[in-house]
């Protein structure tokens with residue numbers, strides 16, 4: 001009973017444990033053979049904890065899609081809406097290193113539209129947590145589908161992963177492109193092609 005209550009609370013409001021992060025960073029430094037007590041590193045655990053609070057802020061509050069995307073009803077616009085080249089930063093959950101790039105978000109309204117800044121907010125919400133690019137892409141498309149109920153949605157994310165580039169697995173500057181295609185974008189090739197042309201991609 002007590003446990004259920006706790007789970008419920010942590011689901012809605014997941015406050016970060018900064019002290020735990022600090023201890024972990026100290027251990028990490030020791031683990032790699034560093035001296036956490038040397039002057040340059042003294043404040044590092046605290047800095048990292050503060051930084052994590054910011055870059056993982058998407059975890060702190062579980063939000064329903066309607067809290068991020070506020071649909072505006074009664075709109076007659078039924079052509080493609082595209083927000084392109086939105087910069088974002090996220091963290092790869094496999095290596096805890098950044099991946100970053102640009103997102104392109106499109107949908108075709110069906111009686112409802114949404115503020116463009118809301119789309120950017122949704123991207124931030126999903127990006128600011130340990131992530132994989134594929135999931136980030138589909139979570140965005142799915143949120144748009146459920147909150148705006150458009151005729152279709154399409155998200156393309158083009159990103160550089162430091163876990164690949166820093167470790168020399170791939171050449172620096174190589175990029176990963178992912179897409180999530182829903183509704184009319186999936187069923188109609190010309191709609192998909194229109195989106196690709198607008199973001200300047202022949203294919204992906």
Ligand code: ZN
Nearest residue numbers: 092094095163
């Ligand atoms: Zn990685």
